[in-house]
Amino acid sequence: MLGSNNASLGLGAVDYRSAEECVAAIRWLCTNLPRTRLELVHDHGIDxxxxxxxxxxxxxxxxxxxxxxxxxxxxxxxxxTAMRQAAEFAADGRIVDGRTKYGTQG
Incomplete structure (x- = not known):
């Protein structure tokens, strides 16, 4: 998920094979946000x-x-906050697979 300034806001915990799978996961997450919970992890004792x-x-x-x-x-x-707005973007096709757009799909 990228912000309006193209800064990364977060990543899916798994890789999706297609843009359609990714959009389905975004829609699922938008619907199920109230059922999720935040976990903060102290990464290597530093970050x-x-x-x-x-x-x-x-x-x-x-x-x-x-x-x-x-x-x-x-x-x-x-x-x-961005995920709450993503459902609207998914509905009208404005979600872009950046791997394809930037040629990094492997």
Whole structure:
């Protein structure tokens, strides 16, 4: 998930084989956000990362480490706000598979 300035807000916890699978996962997450929970992880005793879980399963993760716990929490909050808007973008086809767009699909 990219923000309006193309900065990464978070990643899916798994890789999707196609844009259609990714859009389906985005729609699922948008619908099920109230059932997810935030977990903050102290990464290697130095940095903080957030993990969004549905039950025991991670569904989204921070795309980078944060120096402080509060920054990780705010990063999660920005991701959740963007996910709430993503359902609208998915409905009208405005979600783009960046791997294809930028030629990084492997």
């Amino acid at each position: 903080w990362r957030w993990v969004l879980r549905a039950g025991a399963t991670p569904v989204a993760i921070a795309s980078h480490a944060y120096g402080r716990r509060i920054e990780a929490t705010r990063g999660h909050d920005r991701f959740v």
